[in-house]
Amino acid sequence: MHILILILGILTTIGIWSWRIQMARRGARVAMDAAGAIANAPRRFAFKYRAGKAGISLIEDPREAAAIMMMEVARAREGPLTDAQARTIDEEIMRHFRFTRKEADELSAHAAWVTNSAPDPLATMRTLSQLVVSAPQLGPKEIVDLDAMLVAVSEAEGVPTRAQLALLQVFRDRAGLKT
Template sequence: MHILFATLGILAAAAFWIYRIRQAEDHTRTALEAAQDVKAAARRFGFRTRANQHPTEGVDDPRVTAAALLVLVAEIDGGISRTEQDCILDQLQHVFQVSAFDAEELYLFAKWLAGQSTNPDDMIRRLIKRTVSLGGRDTLPDLMQMVSAVGKADTGTPTDDTLQVIEKLKQLNA
């Protein structure tokens, strides 16, 4: 009888470890797919890494830098809520006239780009400068409207940080 219990114990332990290994494999596969999605979006939007340059300089599409700015505006208050994410996706679809799929890809790549700097204020400044450089001053009214909408997404009123970003945009527009 004790041999039967020992055999069952060994089988249970083996089943437990097989289950754990499969779980780890699933998590790894999910992480790899997310990384591949970002790489595919980066290629699609023309991102190229350049030696000794900030990642914003590798972007050639003003929609990407504008989307990254929206991500940073949403993250300023401690993270992106579901409401803010939905607002960003809605703004990308309507202002840039892209499909839901394209807006999602743009959002994923913009989220990666926004995370490439440890200093959000510096990154905001760089993104504004790059967006205007790529899209011209004509992009500023739309950009202000988008930033305002994302800043208001959670509470209905823009935060002080959002107002500072809008003020930076207004200074460029003057």
Template sequence: MPALIAILGLILAAGVWAWRLRMAKQALDDVSGIAGDVIAAARRLGFRRRMNAHPVESIEEPSLAISALGLAFLDLASLPTAEQLKSLKQAVRKELAVSEIKTDEMLIVSRWLVNECKTPQMAIGRLGKRLAQLDRTGFQPLLAVLGGMEGGTDTLSPRQRDALDEIARIFRLN
């Protein structure tokens, strides 16, 4: 009887370890799938990262900088809800006149760019400077996107107000 219990214990232990290894492999596949999505979206947008430069400095399209600024702006208030992200997607699509697929790809790459900046505040500064370099008139489309989101610019947090002030300073509007 003790031998039978020992054998059942070994089989159970082997089963638990096999299940844990399978779950670890699935988690790794999920993470690599997400990374693959970001890389594929970046390639379809024509984004090419320059060596020895921050990824934001590699942005060549003002529309990508605007969508990333919109995402960073949402992140300043709190973790964006699904409704807020949907509202941002609609505003980007409408104001920048891009297709739904390109909007999705821009938002995927935008999330990565904001994360590379470490914090939303740092992202606002970097992305604002890059947008000003690419298009000195980029402030108006940015405001249209921010105003087109749910709630618009009526209910801003103090951090979002500071971000708008910083963007205005970058574009030398103050």
């Protein structure tokens, strides 16, 4: 009988100590998670700030802005984006940005996504035109090249519409180009 009580006491002691070790591990894990959350807080808050802004205000790369502008010009023609317009946008991206077919497809898909949630096309064009024109890495040649890219997209389905011409004029006014 004494042996049984001794074995029961040893098992109880082992059980209590293993439970305490498990609780200590769980507490350490919670503390590590809290420390990680505190360390990532500035990045998380910056992301929430940027995510709360409209999609257009997040654009910083002039190539991304140019792709969105081309998509806006293409969508200014009534109806869905046509194969000829999509092909023209991809070709212009590959030629002027030196992108591969896959990179051009990804950029044009991103541009299509942004234009779905963009405000008025004229306001979008004004904002992005200002970003492109004020980009320090772009010179007059690149501005003229972008104008040619926008014209190529507007002519992908024939003669440009009035809405497409209005978007082209917004860019030309911001860029200081004479028509």
